[in-house]
Amino acid sequence: MSNLAILPIVLPLLAGTIVAFTNKKVTITRFLSKIFILIHLAFTIWITYLVFTDGTIILETGSWVAPYGIIFVADYLSILLVLTTAILSTACIFIAPKLVSEQKEIFYFYTFTFLLISGVSGAFLTGDLFNLFVFFEVLLMASYGLIVLGGSKEQLRESLKYVLINLFSSVVFVTTVAFLYAVVGTVNMAHIAERVHEVEQAGVLTTIGIVLFFVFATKAALFPLYYWMPKSYIVPNPVTSALFGALLTKVGIYSIIRVYTLIFIYESDTIRNFFIIIAGLSMIFGVIGALSTNDIKLIIAYNVIPSIGFVLLGLAVFNETGLTGSTYYLIHDMIIKTALFLLVGVISYVAGTSDLKKMGGLIHYYPKLGWMFFIATFVLAGIPPFSGFIGKILLLKGAFETDHVIIVIVGLLTSLLILYSVMKIFILGFWGEKKKNFQVKRINGMLYPIVFLLIFSIFMGIGAEFVYPHIETVGEYLLNPEAYINSVLKE
Amino acid sequence: MEFIIAILAGVLFATGVYNLLQKQLLRIAIGTGLISHAAHLFILTMGKLKRGQPPIIVDNVTNYTDPLPHALILTSIVISFGVTSVVLVLAYRTINENKTDNMEQLRGNEYE
Amino acid sequence: MLLAVLAPLIIAFFIPTLSRWKSTIHTGIFVFFVPFSIFLFFIQHIGKDFIPIKQVFEWIPSLHINFDLYLDGLSLLFVLLISGIGSLVVLYSIFYLDKQENLGHFYVYLLMFMSAMLGIVLSDNIFVLYSFWELTSISSFLLIGYWHFKEKSRYGALKSMMITVFGGLSMLGGFLLLSVITNTTSIRVMIEQADLILESEYLPLALIFILIGAFTKSAQFPFHIWLPDAMEAPTPVSAYLHSATMVKAGLYLVARFSPIFSQYDWFFIIVTTFGIITLCWGSYMAVRQTDLKAILAFSTVSQLGMIMAMLGFGTDIAIFAAVFHILNHATFKGSLFMVAGIIDVQSGTRDIRRLGALYTLMPITATLALFGTFSMAGFPLPFLNGFYSKELFFDATLGLTANDVGISAIIAAIVPYLAVFGSIFTFVYSMYLFFGVFGKSKNNPADLPTKPKEASIGMLLSPIILVLGVVMIGLVPNLFNNGLLVHAATSIKATASYEHIKFWHGFNTPFMMSLIVVGLGSVLYLTKDKWVKVYDVLPGTLSFNKVYDKTLTYIDNGSKKITNSYMTGSLRHYMLLIVGSMFIISFIFMYITDGFAINMSDLADITFIEVVVVIAIAIAAVGTIFSNHNITAILILGITGYGVAILFVLYRAPDLALTQLVIETITMALFLLCFYHFPKLRKRDESKKTIFTNLFVSIGFGLLMTTIGISALSSNWFDKISDYFVETSLPIGGGRNIVNVILVDMRGFDTLFEIAVLGLAGLTVFGLIKLRNNKGAK
Secondary structure, eight states, X not given: OOGGGGHHHHHHHHHHHHHHTTTTOHHHHHHHHHHHHHHHHHHHHHHHHHHHHHOOEEEEGGGOOTTTSXXXXXXXXXXXXXXXXXXXXXXHXXXXXHHSOHHHIIIIIHHHHHHHHHHHHHHHHBOBHHHHHHHHHHHHHHHHHHHHTTOOHHHHHHHHHHHHHHHHHHHHHHHHHHHHHHHHSXXXXXXXXXXXXXXXXXXXXXXXXXXXXXXXHHHHTOTTSOTTHHHHHHSSOHHHHHHIIIIIHHHHHHHHHHHHHHTOOSSHHHHHHXXXXXXXXXXXXXXXXXXXXXXXXXXXXXXXXXXXXXXXXXHHHOSHHHHHHHHHHHHHHHHHHHHHHHHHHHHHHHHSOSBGXXXXXXXXXXXXXXXXXXXXXXXXHTOTTSHHHHHHHHHHHHHHHTTOHHHHHHHHHHHHHHHHXXXXXXXXXXXXXXXXXXXXXXXXXXXXXXXXXXXXXXXXXXXXXHHHHHHHHHHHHHTOHHHXXXXXXXX | OHHHHHHHHHHHHHHHHHHXXXXXXXXXXXXXXXXXXXXXXXXXXXXXXXOSBOSBOXXXXXXXXXXXXXXXXXXXXXXXXXXXXXXXXXXXXXXXXXXOOBGGXXXXXXXX | OHHHHHHHHHHHHHXXXXXXXXXXXXXXXXXXXXXXXXXXXXXXXXXXXXXOEEEEEEEEGGGTEEEEEEEOHHHHHHHHHHHHHHHHHHXXXXXXXXXXXXXXXXXXXXHHHHHHHHHHHHBOBHHHHHHHHHHHHHHHHHHHGGGTTSHHHHHHHHHHHHHHHHHHHHHHXXXXXXXXXXXXXBHHHHHHTHHHHHHSTTHHHHHHHHHHHHHHHTTOTTGGGXXXXXXXXXXXHHHIIIIISGGGHHHHHHHHHHHHHTXXXXXXXXXXXXXXXXXXXXXXXXXXXXXXXXXXXXXXXXXXHHHHHHHHXXXXXXXXXXXXXXXXXXXXXXXXXXXXXXXXXHHSOOBTTTOOOOTTTSHHHHHHHHHHHHHHHTOOOTTOHHHHXXXXXXXXXXXXXXXXXXXXXXXXXXXXXXXXXXXHHHXXXXXXXXXXXXXXXXXXXXXXXXXXXXXXXXXXXXXXXXHHHHHHHHHOHHHHIIIIIHHHHHHHOTTXXXXXXXXXXXXXXXXXXXXXXXXXXXXXXXXXXXXXXXHHHXXXXXXXXXXXXXHHHHHHXXXXXXXXXXXXXXXXXXXXXXXXXXXXXXXXXXXXXXXXXXXXXXXXXXXXXXXXXXXXXXXXXXXHHHOXXXXXXXXXXXXXXXXXXXXXXXXXXXXXXXXXXXXXXXXXXXXXXXXXTSOOOOOOOOOHHHHHHHHHHHHHHHHHHHHHHHHXXXXXXXXXTHHHHHHHIIIIIOOSBHHHHIIIIITHHHHHHHHHHHHHHHHHHHHHHHSOOOTTOO
C-alpha cells in the first residue's frame, strides 16, 4: 500500500491544469511543460525501480479496501508501459515547440497532451474495470481535443469519424461492464478474475469476454476494426500523430492482454485460435495498407496495424516466450512508432509535401535525418541488432513452440513487406539527384528528441541483456493470474 | 420486468445503430444519443430492479436497491454529455467547413 | 577474434573523420590496413596441425544470444578469403575511385560489410549469425545504391535487398525451428543433436527455410536475378561482395549445416537439382550478355551453382572439390572483375560489342585476363587452378551412386551430362569474354569513348596478385591443400580429405569430359553467330526478372486495389463492418460456448405504468428513424431521454432521474442550437439493399445486446459487492445518500476524472469554435 502508484496519473493532470492557465505566454507554457514532463519521467523511473525491486505496488484509494473502492495496481506490466509512455512523451513535449504551430500551442496543446498522458497512465494502472472506462474517456477526450486542433477541413472530417466510432465502442464498453457486473457482481478486475475462475468462465462469460475484446480491438485498431485509424492519425500535427500512434492503440492492446491474461483464461483453444487468425489478418491487411499509398505519413500509420497484430500473436500463443515477446514488442513499438511518426513529420516539413512522388534527393541536404530514418526503418522491420528483433524472435519462437507454423510464415513475410513499405520512403525520398532551387530548412533542434528515442530502441536491442530479464519476469507473471489477484485481494 | 427493459435497451441499441448508419449528420448524432440511453438502461437493469428502497439511508430500512449501478450511470451520463457536446459542435463545424451534412460526401480520398 | 570481427565496424565509425583529409590522403589508404592486419592475424593459423579455436563472449546470455566464435577449417578458409581479397579490393579501390567521390560513405559500407562477413563465418550462434547475415544484406544494399542518383542503382539495390532479406527472414524461420527442436542456439550443439532434428516432423520445413536463405544469398536459380542488377555497384564492390565473398555466404551456410541435413534424402535432391540447374542456366545465359560485368555476373551465378551442386552431392570428393573451388573461384573471378573495371575506366565502356583488339594497347591487362578466363574455362594446363577443381567436379559427378531407385537415382544418372553441358558454355563465355575484348575485331579501339591505354601499376597490382594466386595454386596445389583445404573439407565432412592433388590422372573419364568441353566449346564459340538465335526460343520472353517486377507491381497495385475497396472513407461502411463483425462473431462464440441462459425465477414484477413507459420509449426510438423534420427528430429523441428519466424514477433512483432530466434538457438545447440552422432532414432515398443491410446489422446488434443482457441476468452466481456500500456508507463514509458517498468517496477517482473529461470537452469545444481554419497551419 503506497500512494506512489497514483503519481503518474495525478502529476500530468496537475501539470495539464497548470499550463492551461499560462496560455497567454507561450514561452512559459513550453518551459513549464518541459519541467513537468521531466519530473514525471523521474518519478516514473523511481516507481518502476521500486516495483521491480519490491514487487507490485497497490493503492486503495480513500483507504477503501479492495474490491470495494477503486484501486491502482502498479505491477510489472503496467509500470513498464507507464514508463515507456513517460519516455516517449518527454520526446514529444520537447519536440513540440519546433513542430507544432504557436497558435495550437496556445489553444491548449500541452493541456491536452498532459491529460492524454494522464489518461493513458491511468488506463495502464487502474485495477477497476469501470475506472478503466473512465480513463479511456479521459484519453479519448484529450485525443479529440488534439485531433481537431487547427480545425482544417480534412481534420474535421476525419475527426468526426474518429469520434463517432470511438464513442460507439465506449458505449459498448460500459454496457459490457454492466453485463459483467450482473454475472459476477463486482467491477474490480482482480475480484472479477477470482469469481470468473471460480465458475471456470461458464455460460455467457465467454461471450461477454469476446464483446469486450471487440471493444478493445476497436481501440487497438486490430483487423477488422481499424478503419477509423490510418487517416485520422495523419490529419493532426506530427506530434499528435506520434502520441496517437504510440499510445492510443497500445492502450487497447494492453487492455486485451490484461483482460485475457487475468480474467478470461478458460475456453482457451477456441479463443486463442481466433486471436491467431485476427493477428494474422491484422498483419496482412495492415501491411497491404502500408504498401497501397505514397503518402509517407499514411505508410507509417498503416504500419501500426501489423505491429498490434504481432503483440496479439504473443497473447494468442499464450506461453512464456510469447507473452514476454508481446511485452517486449509492445514497448519497442511504442518507442519506434513515436520516432517514426516524428521523423515523417520532420521529413514532410522539410520536403514541403508528404507525397513520395514529389520527393527525392533529401540525403544531400539532410544526411543526419536520412540515416536516422534508415536506422528507424530497420528497427521497425525487426532487423538485428535493434529492439524489434528481440521481440520478434520471441514471438515467432513462442508460435513455433505451440506448433503454429502458418502464422510464423505470415509474420516473416509481413516483416519483409514492412521493410519494403518503409524502405520505399528512404529510396524515393532520400536517394536521388539534388534538386534545383531547394530551400534548406533548419531542423537540428528537431532531431535531438528523435535521437533520444532511437537510442532507447538501439539499447533495447544491443543492450537486451539489461532489459530482457526484467521483461521475462513480466511474461512469467502474466501466465500466473493468481499473483495479481493475490496482491490485490489478499493483503 | 428486467427482461422487458433488456429488450427495450436492445431496441434502443438497434435504432441507435440504424441511425448511425445513415448519411445525414443529424441522424447520426441522434443515434449516439440513443445508444447512450441504451447503455444506461442496461447498467440499471444489471443491478436488478425494484429490490428495495431508494439508496438513501433511512433508519429501520435495511433493503435498498443496488446503489453501485446508480453511481456508475451518473458518471457515465456526465461523460456522455461531454462527448455528445463535442460531437455536436464538431458536427456543426464540419458542416460549416465542408458545406455538406452528408457523410457519404465526407469520405475524403485525396490520399490515394 | 572478437576484436577481429568488430574491428572494421569500430573503425567505420572513425571514417567520416578520416575522410575529411581526403584531399591529401585517399581514405582507402587508412582502410587498407584493417583487412590486411586481419589477414595477417589469421594466416598464422594455417598449417598441418591446425585445431579449431573457440571463444565465447557474452552478449545476451539470458536469451542465449552470444558471440560464440568458432574458428574451424571452413571458417578459416572464408576468413582468409574475406580479409585477403578485402585487402586487395581496398588497394584496388584507392586507384579506382576518385577523391571527388563520397569516399567516407563507401568505406564505411565496405568495412561494415567486412565485419558482417567475418561475423557470419565465425559465429557459432545462430542468432548472431543471422544478425551478421542481415548486415551483409544492408551493406550490400548501400553499396549497390552507392551512386543512388542513378535509377538503375536504386532498382538494383532494392532488388538485392528484397531478395536477400526475404531469404534472411526465411533462414531466421529455419533457425528458430532448429532452436525450438534442439533447445540450443549453438550450431555445433545442433550438429551433435542431429538425430533430434532428423526425427522431427519439422525437418522438411526447417530444411526449406534454411535453403531459401542460402539460395537467395548465393544467387541460385531462380533467385539469381538480383546479382546481374547488383553490378550497378562500383566494380571493387562487385569483385568483393558479388563474386568472392557475400554470394558465398549461402554456400557457407549449406556447408555448415550439411552435417545435419546431408543424412536426409531431400537435401541431396534439392541442393543438387538447384545447383546443377543454376550451373547450366548461368553459363548458358552468360554467353548472351553484352556488358562485361553482366557476363561475369552470370558466370558467378553458374560457378556458385556448381559449388552448390557439389555440396549437395555430399560425397568425400565432392565436398573437397567444393572447398577447393571456393578458393579458386575467388582468385580468378576477383581478378577478372578487376580487369573488367580497368577496361571500363580505360576505355569508357563495358559493352563488349564496342570493345575489341585491345591486346596490343593493354598487354598486361590482357595477360591477366588470359589467365583468369582460361582458368575459369577449366583449360587443362598445369598452372591454371580452375582445371584442378573442375576435374574433381567431373570426378565427383561420376561418383554419385544412389542407394535406391527414385528421384535420387534419376538425378545421379543425369548429373554428369548436365555438368558437361554447363561446362561447355562456361568455356564458350570465357573465350567470348577474352577474345571479344582483346582479340581481333572489326571494332577500332580509337572509336571508344576514351582512348584506351595501359592502366597504372596501382590498379594492376591487385589483379596481378590474384593471378599469381591462380598460378601458384595451379603449380603447387598441395601447399594449399595440407594447410588449409583439408581442414576446411574435413570440417564439413570428416572423411572428405583428399590426399594429393595431381594434374595428371591418366586418360580417365573426367579427363575425357574436359576434352569434350574444350572441343565442343571451341566449336560452339567459333560458330556462335550461327546458333545465337537459340536465345529467342529459350529464354525468349521467359524472364525471372519479369516475375520479380510483376510481383512488385502486383504488390503495389494489388494492395492499392484491396485497400481502396474497403477503406472507402465512408463512415457507414466502417460502422457496418465493425458492428457486423462484432455481433456475428460474438453470436458464434455464444453458440460454441453455449452461452445463452434464461432464468425467470428471480425477476421483478411487471406493472402497467412501466409497460406504458417502455412502449412509449420504444415507439419514440423507432420514430427517430422515420421523422423527416429536424425539430421533430430532436424532440422525439428528447422523449426517449425523458422516458428513461421516468424509468429511473420508477426504479428508485432519484439522483439519476434528476441528473438525467437536467442533462437531457441541456442536450436538447444544444441539439436545437446546432441543428436549427442546418440542412433539413431529407427523405431517405436509399436502395432496398442498403436499407436491408442497415436493418440486418442494427437488429443483429440489438439482438446480441439483449441476448447477452438476459443471459447475464439469468446467471447471477455471486453476491453483489454493493451490500458493503450500504453497510459502510453511514458509519465510514458519513453520508446517508449511498450513491453520493460512492461517487465522492469510494469511487472518487471516477468522479475526479469525469470532471477532467468535462473540462477537456469544454476546452475542445472552445478550440473548435475559436481556432478557425488557418490555411497553411502545420
